[in-house]
Amino acid sequence: MIEVTFILNGRLVKIQTEPNITLLDLLREELRITSVKRGCETGECGACTVLLDDKPVNSCLILAPMIDGRRILTVEGLTKDRELHPLQESFIEEFALQCGYCTPGMLLTSKALLDLNPSPTIEEIKEALSGNLCRCGAYQQIINAILRASEKLRRRLNYKP
Amino acid sequence: MNRGEFMRADYINLVNTHIIPIEFTYHAPETIEEALKLLREYQGQAMVIAGGTDLIVDMKLRRKEPKHIISLGRIRELDYIIEEDSGIRIGAATKLRSIEKSRIVYERFEALHLAVKSIASIQVRNMGTLVGNICNASPAADSAPPLLIYEAIVTAQNLEGARKILMKDFFTGPGKTCLRNDEIVTEIFIPYPPRDSTSSFLKISRVGMDLAKVNIALLLKFNSNVVEDFRIALGAVAPTPLRILRAEEYLKHKPVNEENLRKVEEIVSEEIKPITDVRSTEWYRREVSKALVRDALNIAVNKVMRK
Amino acid sequence: MNFHVIGRKTIRKDALARVTGAEKYASDIYLPNMLHARVLKSPYPHAIVKKIDTRRAEEIGAIVITFKDVPGRLFCPRLVSTPDATYKDWKVLTDKPAYVGEPIAAVAAETEELAQKALELIEVEYQVLEAVFDPLESMKEGAPKIHEKILLNDRVINVENNIACKLELEEGDLEEAFNKSDIIIEREFRTNKGYHNQLEPKVAVVNPEPDGGITIWCTTQTIHNTRLLVSEIFNIPVSKINVKKLALGGGFGSSIQTNIVVPIAVALALKARRPVRLAYTKEEDMHEHSSFQMIFRFKVGVTRDGRLTGGYMENIMDIGAHQIQAYPLLGTCAGWWVSLYKLKAIKYIGVAVYTNKIPSCAYRGYGNPQVTWAVETIMDELAEMLGMDPIEFRLKNYVGEGDLFWGQGPTVKSVIRSCGVEEILRKGSELIGWKNRPKPGEQKGRYRRGIGIARGYHTSSAGSPIPSQVIDYSGAILKVNEDGTVDYITALIDQGGGTLDAHAKIIAEELGLPLKNVNIVSADSQTTIYDVCTHASRGVYAGGGAALNVARQVKKKILELASNVLNAYPHTLKIRPDEERGQAVIYVEGVPGKEITLGELATLARIKNWGTIAAVESFRPPACPPHFTGYFVEVVVDTETGIVKPLRVVIGADIGTVINPELAEGQLHGGFMMGWSRAILEDLRYSKDTGDIECKGFIIDYKMPTSKDIPEEITTFFVETYEPTGPFGAKGLGEGAQNPAIAAIANAIYNATGIRFYELPITPEKILEKIREKEKREPMKVVAEKLIDE
Ligand SMILES: Cc1cc2nc3c(=O)[nH]c(=O)nc-3n(C[C@@H](O)[C@@H](O)[C@H](O)COP(=O)(O)OP(=O)(O)OC[C@H]3O[C@@H](n4cnc5c(N)ncnc54)[C@H](O)[C@@H]3O)c2cc1C
């Protein structure tokens, strides 16, 4: 057993775990963060995406001890005071989900993209999403949702009361 | 049907990607020195983990079953891209994503920039390292052809000291390198390519995020109208990434015209030793290698003209 | 027609849960005190288990079951056909595995790690048998026998030559039809073995209840058939089994049958007397289900003036090691064929053949994409031979309004009452620029563009006026709450297309409710009435039919009660959605003040002891109306690498009344992406060396398109029709959304290169090979020569 301390969605978590536990397992099995989905568990599908120090990573390919002292964001942490993140709103408004299994991963990858690049081009969005598979084939709607969210965010930034 | 084959193939019950179905002790040293000591202490049973994007999959698949894992993640002194007079040094813990975003790599080592950008997804590049990519020694490793044409030098260290390995000597077979099991690669040095040379990288794969069916990197420099320097390397077409010296020799001091191009293509398709596997066929790999040679050359020539 | 919610843009009811991560899929269910299970799978494609020793696994505390511990009676995991048409050859765990990955034993332990250890401690001695991977080989004398005896319903039958089942059909005088033909074309087609690749791997969580009953949370497209099957296998009364309805992380046909994880987890839970969770990994999932793989042989006649005369079709289906109702598929394949174009005489031979491969099941389209690919290729070829425009040729021969349609094989037929085929083809050809398309094979140069067209359809449900071999009905319960909302209770599962949103709209429309007042409540097999399954694009049409009918009943009751309160005749009352009050208001037109909200009425009904306003409806769709689609695809082929890329895609659809335009559009996009994948990428190829699939279950080598692989442009449109038998005129869409995609892509590749491909997938390897056979590699412009000249 080793102890791992990290910040999960803004809250400090201290947990005893084995070193051969993946971050995905730690989040789901120990902490019941079920928005982080189990897909291929080999780094291909992106369903398990979380943000590690603001960067998207595949939680299925990270050992629990590797996140000691670091920051993790999941979709549970996207919503602040029950207020949806513009990306969440836009995914709803653009019908950017079908079965919804890829959605949490898609949202987090998109968030990391918009954080660094508030006005991405379509090509940049496609590039950013290439590690998040959607078998329902909602890519176009997801791209539209990201464009819409980007606009919302820009409007918000310019907004001066 | 070969029954003997089946007898050995009990992977179906050993593989479990839900978990890491083996147990190991995890070490997170903070200095190279400490890491080397651990590696020596558990020599033969220990493996180094950088990003883990290869190693963790390999453990889930039971291809690798180390008893000790030595993480490079906490060794601050290994995460860098340093510009020097004669080239750049990239540390073993430097993430692929940092290399992709590096200005100097983009400006001076375009083939490497493109190769790194073509690896997997942003997620994987945020975790994986360049050094891990070559240490894993996949014949399809995208960073290998560029590193071969730039004639990179790998520094490997053990408790006794450091040694320099030329890129061309680094790979010894699929999944095999010339590293000893008490050595850690600490950095890769990449000399600047000759002034006024250009380089390019191309990759053929099945979908937008994929391993290569074939990849290629080349470097080209003209002196007036003839080729002064030409280097070419391909991946996924032989047990190791391959530099095609015979093609390089052929094109030197010659103009790039249809006839010479044909000849270079021909030499390349003779020198490579592709196989048929789940991703593609031997025939196809040989055939598209020609197209890749031509395309990569065209791109490089175009760039020269634009300069 | 003027609707207040139908056809309008409204947000998905499940969207909030899905974007906040709150949605629960079967893989998200954790029970206290639960054990984790793993399955021991056969490493051989064909073997007999001689000895199995589980002692060492048990010694470390694992619960272990083998084929000895499960009921031995054969079953079929899919219960959509009637019993007399159902072949059974499955066991929960077997001692005679017939494909690599077939479950032999299973373990459950406190953690997954421990379960894995236990699994590795089971010792098995196999007698390895010869295996066969090709259906034609499999039918030959002397081929290894995969099954000796199986059941048809309850009757034991012998399997001959590995033929699982057979269907032959004949109508009209084919010989005469061919005699009257000016051109007769003969072609053979081979399809690929696809994997659904739904993102959520199969999973079952089972809780044994104290009264001997069990509760199940699992990936499924049908909670009721799951409970029926578990009851059948384990001989537990149906009423004691409860299957929970959950969100499904993609189905595409892979959970029409009950996935094998369910009975295995049940067996473990019964033995352990504790909750058990069995979650497959992606690799295991890929060894659990795949598509059928077919060899088609066609012979079709046509007269010089472009009328089809008759046709012969042979369909040799590789079904893998077990039947998942392959028999009805033999029928539907015939149906998909004869319902595309009018043929005066037909002969059809369908044979389903066992091989030592992963069992095959429905995969979006149930054979239709494959048949349509073959037929639409032939139509293109014939049009060219006749010198006719391919679109005009199709319009001359298609099965349309007034014609008989085979919705689900020869026993499910109804007359087409709504059809927008002509409009789809006319409008689509304009949008894509059909007139300006290149002549096939005449292009030069490295990159060649081509436009292809294909049309198709799918049935909406397996309904028909008379009983058939397919079970098809839906159930709905609706009750009015005191706050003026209604609870809609249905067993029907939404695979992600938004089916239940459509139902909510149908109910809101009928009851004059604001859409937000329709609650889709959680449900399970105990609290719902029977719904067969979400398949056959029946969700909106058949399930929606149930929703409409239950709403009609409730409306009648509302009006009756309101007539007492308002002192007016029931049939004069009207209901309107009152956005201000957020309620439905029942009122008398022209008499101000004579009105009551639905909430007030429901409250009054309680206080006055009139009872709850509620209804139950079990609804059998009266027909199987086809929804039609037309695909126009422009591709570019790189003749140096064989790589094809989609440029522009135009998809037109006739789905009757469009209830959810945005969601319907989503289906078309998804349909194209899946069709693209199946046309050029997907194939579970077998390795003779390992007897396993080449990719061994890893999706790193079973690719699907990514965001970078989408076309530059997808345009969709809906033509206006009204299906008289559908709820508010609606039909289905899920499968028609994809069916003609493969064919259109293949025709586009032909248009670009002049080469026809008769084997799927059409990979760059195959394309380049054919191009090289056909023409010499041209010298490409070398930019450097310019450099030299200057
Ligand atoms: C989904 C997916 C897609 C991928 N796609 C591509 C692709 O398109 N192209 C491509 O080239 N690769 C691809 N890869 C592989 C790529 O991610 C890796 O090769 C990566 O670069 C390895 O770096 P790492 O830091 O993660 O290595 P690790 O997994 O940490 O290590 C890999 C191996 O190298 C050894 N090692 C690592 N660092 C050192 C060191 N400093 N000294 C000695 N030994 C060391 C480890 O012991 C291990 O054996 C893909 C991987 C995944 C999971």
Ligand code: FES
């Ligand atoms: S589950 Fe991690 S990438 Fe698929």
Ligand code: FES
């Ligand atoms: S919405 Fe189903 S996988 Fe993306």
